[in-house]
Amino acid sequence: MYKLSGVTKRYRRGRETVEALRGVDLVIEDGDKLVIQGPTGGGKSTLLQMLGALDRPTEGSIELDGTDLARLSESALTKLRSEKIGFVFQSFNLIPTLTAQENVETALVPLGVGADERRRRAAAALESVGLGERLRHLPSELSGGQQQRVAIARALVKNPRVLLADEPTGNLDEGTRDEIMNLLETLWKENGFTFVMVTHDSAIARSAQRLAVIKKGTVTVTERARA
Template identity: 50%
Template structure:
């Protein structure tokens, strides 16, 4: 596998059993994601894009095939091994932000750092840096309920990047935001990709959002077509 390849999916299949029926989402999917990529995955409901995101995030396991990440195979890891792998490598951004409502912004951002061996002072520095990156230093002590949707999503982005993961997985990150705020968030993701070399995979329904990505994959019934939007 090339050093430039972060994710490599080889002949991945995914099947669900529903009663007596077997539903095949993917059957022999091959796919590579390069380091520094900003990939948008689009497709209609049921096309398999969320299933793909879940498998990339180690949240769901394939039925067959292999998933390699940074030279290591992850599809055979146990649940707790996958949790540790996610802690070290993945930053998630959810459509509904998924902040902990009882924790303020900096405590939310701190969560991934609690899984590291960083000292309290080092954690504080990292939290401050992450919040500054998303321009929310002045909101560090605010509770999620005291912030707008856009601000909450920026906190979520700070949480996703605070432990410096190799990959950021975004599930409809602007699906709950108005156009203007969505553009702010997407610009921020683009900045993280371009200036900080973060590899980003984003699932979206929104063609406008996909334009911020370097490339877009269209999934339909488990098969994707690549379009170069930059062209």
């Protein structure tokens, strides 16, 4: 699915040139699950942005299903993100004035899905994450874990081929973290999407069967045998 070849990303910070990624080579197969760990500023989020077609490399290529994302126009990248990639963030990024169901529906608007079908699919997505009774609740009426479940439903309602999660448990306590990780694991197994997650949480990293450690822009991948 993904093939990264010689991916380098540089940017300016004042008078300094920062090399966030340094010649990264990486393959992520269709349906794979990859956890990315590393220190703050090591390049984790930069790598995830590249996979999500939110940024372009300074050098190298990022292929998704054989298409080099770095060569696509902005309109083509927008279309690709809306159709193929779901995003989950640490801060949930829910619209505070919309209900849980309406927040989930926003992911379907760019796809031209009709109102009735949007409502049906959003309700089903919330049911799948255990919030079937909370459709009309505003984010302020939900706990942090429930808000993250809404965000997960929003990411998956369009049936993406890829789910990218940037510190999805970073704002949660340990118990809620485990609930969200178990939910993501179950949804990944049931739906078969490609799942890439950035985390600073050592407990999550230790349990990963495929772990990419990124330090100073370079990536080392460790494979663990399945139980």
